[in-house]
Structure formats: structure tokens, C-alpha cells
Amino acid sequence: MEQTETPAGDDLLPWSDPEFIREPWPWFDRILRDHPIVKLSDGSYVISKHADVMKYAKHPTLVSVSPDGIGDSPWAANLNSVLLTEGERHSRILRTFSTWLTPKMAQKWAEVAADSARAALDRMGPDGVIEAHRELGVQPAQDAMAHVLGIDREDGFPYIHATNLTMMAMGWDPSGEEVRRANEGFGYMMFQAETLIEKKRANPGDGQLLDEMIKAADEGRLTERELKESIQILWGSAAHNPGQLMASALVDFADNPDVFQAYKHDVDAREHILNEVIRRSLPEMALDRYTTEPLQIRDVEIPPGTRVRFILGAALRDPEVFPNADEFDYHRPKEASMALAFGLGAHRCVGQAFARAVGRAVIAVLVERFDKVEVVGEPVWVRSDRHRNCEGLTVRFS
Numbered sequence: 511m512e513q514t515e516t517p518a519g520d521d522l523l524p525w526s527d528p529e530f531i532r533e534p535w536p537w538f539d540r541i542l543r544d545h546p547i548v549k550l551s552d553g554s555y556v557i558s559k560h561a562d563v564m565k566y567a568k569h570p571t572l573v574s575v576s577p578d579g580i581g582d583s584p585w586a587a588n589l590n591s592v593l594l595t596e597g598e599r600h601s602r603i604l605r606t607f608s609t610w611l612t613p614k615m616a617q618k619w620a621e622v623a624a625d626s627a628r629a630a631l632d633r634m635g636p637d638g639v640i641e642a643h644r645e646l647g648v649q650p651a652q653d654a655m656a657h658v659l660g661i662d663r664e665d666g667f668p669y670i671h672a673t674n675l676t677m678m679a680m681g682w683d684p685s686g687e688e689v690r691r692a693n694e695g696f697g698y699m700m701f702q703a704e705t706l707i708e709k710k711r712a713n714p715g716d717g718q719l720l721d722e723m724i725k726a727a728d729e730g731r732l733t734e735r736e737l738k739e740s741i742q743i744l745w746g747s748a749a750h751n752p753g754q755l756m757a758s759a760l761v762d763f764a765d766n767p768d769v770f771q772a773y774k775h776d777v778d779a780r781e782h783i784l785n786e787v788i789r790r791s792l793p794e795m796a797l798d799r800y801t802t803e804p805l806q807i808r809d810v811e812i813p814p815g816t817r818v819r820f821i822l823g824a825a826l827r828d829p830e831v832f833p834n835a836d837e838f839d840y841h842r843p844k845e846a847s848m849a850l851a852f853g854l855g856a857h858r859c860v861g862q863a864f865a866r867a868v869g870r871a872v873i874a875v876l877v878e879r880f881d882k883v884e885v886v887g888e889p890v891w892v893r894s895d896r897h898r899n900c901e902g903l904t905v906r907f908s
């Protein structure tokens with residue numbers, strides 16, 4: 511294996527090629543095999559091996575925003591959130607909501623998600639056909655988050671669409687149109703977050719999370735801007751990745767009827783199956799970080815101020831850890847950790863327990879009632895070189 515020097519690196523990862531965006535796996539397999547560290551012509555580096563991603567993506571000298579600043583990226587809208595802050599400020603913001611998302615709390619919130627899924631299935635006609643992305647992926651998670659925050663339930667789909675718009679601007683080289691639409695997505699979600707905060711300030715006192723976070727702002731533990739961005743993330747994107755996870759699970763179950771049966775009858779297999787679903791669903795394909803000091807990876811010294819992209823989507827199919835990566839194999843060893851799909855290090859996903867609990871609760875409802883799932887028509891996938899999500903999946907249960 512060797513480091514790849516420019517310009518070959520750019521050909522190895524054709525970020526804007528529609529085929530690459532749809533199914534990047536052959537390109538990933540090639541870099542995993544021959545070029546574990548790729549240098550691109552703009553000086554950035556790409557890391558793909560599972561061992562390297564596990565070791566370096568959490569390196570404490572890496573940060574989420576370039577030392578040169580974020581420019582006019584639409585993601586400047588999240589500069590005051592956990593996503594794009596570091597150190598003490600990051601921990602301070604995170605503390606205002608993380609204890610509400612522990613595995614134990616998530617277990618409680620997941621009951622709301624299960625009720626929401628049951629209600630959707632009760633509304634389903636005798637043909638067993640349902641728009642499953644919205645009804646079983648998005649809405650149960652959105653309803654659970656409404657409960658956590660202590661706010662009214664709302665249709666979750668407009669938030670998923672808005673988040674998808676923002677995610678397109680996280681691609682390697684977003685077009686002017688993608689940037690414009692990402693600004694629209696953020697505009698919509700910030701307005702909604704502002705409205706929720708105003709409404710709660712007018713009617714405080716239920717002791718749920720939004721109440722608590724407003725208290726934190728009133729006591730000076732959060733700035734108003736940090737409050738607004740945190741609520742935008744929690745309310746605006748709580749159901750985004752869980753929607754993709756559920757859509758992906760249903761497609762996996764449709765393609766592998768034996769796995770649906772195993773989930774139904776073998777309680778011990780459930781966590782393993784969910785892990786394999788998560789490995790394959792991969793809403794976040796990559797993490798982008800910036801060096802603040804020289805960083806040595808293998809025999810390469812990466813200079814400060816360099817963008818480094820860790821490709822989770824490649825690491826999670828590294829043949830040294832995941833043989834036959836295309837196969838749905840829920841017997842993979844535990845150390846072949848699917849948790850990588852939730853990121854790692856200081857910015858690892860704080861919603862992991864929530865997403866897992868919601869997924870478990872909804873699938874439990876499905877296997878309680880049905881034996882089989884089939885996909886009806888074509889799912890609507892929304893993809894970039896950085897993210898994979900869904901905006902439509904119809905299925906038939908029997």
C-alpha cells in the first residue's frame with residue numbers, strides 16, 4: 511500500500527460523479543486496498559482504513575471548523591452549537607441537554623415512538639401499504655423529541671426536507687444552487703426554533719427539556735444564540751437520521767426476509783441485527799476535520815490547517831474488519847463496531863441512544879404485528895458525497 515500523491519488522488523474520489531454519489535463502494539474498495547491515505551490536489555487528505563479512522567478521527571488536536579474560518583458556508587448558522595465548537599465551550603453547551611439523551615432516558619422516550627408507530631399502523635388500510643419513511647421512520651422520532659422538549663407534536667417531514675437541504679452544502683464542493691437551498695433550509699429551521707422558544711417563554715413550567723434550556727439561558731449558562739442553535743438541531747434534525755435508519759432497515763428486511771424473521775423470533779439477535787442495519791444505513795458518510803498541529807498518520811505528516819476527511823462509509827466496509835461487506839451479516843464480531851456510524855471523539859453523536867431506542871421500539875411494534883415486508887415502487891433517496899438520507903419509502907406489510 512502507498513500514499514497517493516496528486517493529481518491521481520482526485521481521480522480516485524470523483525466527489526461529484528453521480529455514480530459515485532449513488533454507490534461509492536467500488537471507489538472506496540479501491541482506496542482501502544491500494545491507497546489508505548489519499549492526498550488531493552487542494553492539499554486535503556482522505557483517510558479510509560477502519561484502524562486509522564478509529565485511531566485518528568478522535569485526535570484531540572483536530573477541530574471541526576477550519577482555522578481560516580467557515581467563510582460564507584450556510585453551516586455558519588451552527589457556529590454556536592455543539593457541532594462546530596470545541597473544548598470548554600462545546601462541553602458547556604452539550605451539558606445543557608446531554609443528560610436527557612442517556613440510554614436510560616432514551617428508553618423512556620422510545621415508548622412515545624412506539625405509540626406513534628402503533629397509531630400509524632392502526633390508520634393503515636387492509637392492503638397493508640404505508641408510507642413508511644414518514645410514518646414509521648420520521649414521525650415516531652419527531653413525536654418522541656416533542657415529548658422530550660415539552661412542545662406540541664408537528665409533522666416531521668418539512669424538517670427532514672430542510673435538513674436534507676442543509677446537508678447538501680456539507681458536500682466536498684457544493685454548487686451555488688446547493689448553497690442557496692441550504693441557506694433556505696437553515697432559515698426555515700431557525701425560524702421554527704425561535705418560535706418554539708418564544709412560545710415556551712410565554713407558557714413556561716412543564717419541566718421538560720426546552721424549559722430547562724431556557725432556564726440555562728436565563729441563568730447565563732447558554733447564550734441566546736447557543737440556545738436557538740441547540741433547539742434547531744434537537745427539534746430540526748432529531749428525526750432526520752432516524753428516518754434514514756428506519757427506511758434502510760425496512761429495505762434490508764424486504765431484501766432479507768430471514769432477517770425479519772430472526773428479529774421477530776430471536777430476541778438475542780435483535781441488537782446484532784440493528785447494528786448491521788446501522789452499519790449499512792450510514793446517514794453520515796464522512797467526517798471532515800482540520801489539523802491545528804502537524805499530525806502523523808502512518809508515514810505521512812499532515813501539516814496544520816489541512817482538511818482531513820475520514821470516510822466512515824469506507825471504514826465500515828474495510829475487508830480486514832468486515833469481510834463480504836455488501837452482505838447483510840448480523841453475525842459479525844462485536845468489535846467490528848457499528849458505533850462508528852455515530853462518529854467518535856468529542857463530537858460523537860449525542861443522539862445515539864435516542865436513535866437506537868427509537869429504532870428498537872418501532873421495529874418491535876412491526877415484528878409484533880407482521881411476518882413480512884415488501885418495498886412498493888422506488889424509494890426516494892437523497893444523497894451527496896457526504897450524506898445519505900431518504901424522502902420517501904412505501905412498503906407493504908403482511
Ligand code: HEM
Nearest residue numbers: 592593748751752755794851852853857858859860861865
Ligand atoms: C441513526 C441515527 C444517527 C446517526 C447515524 C448519527 C450520526 C452522527 C454522527 C456521525 C455525528 C458526528 C458528526 C461529526 O463528528 O462531525 C453526529 C453528531 C451529532 N448528532 Fe447524531 N446521528 C444520529 C441521530 C441523532 C439524533 C436522533 C440526534 C438528536 C437527538 C442527534 C444529534 C447529534 C448531535 C447534537 C451531534 C453533534 C455532537 C457534537 O458535536 O458534540 N443525532 N451524529
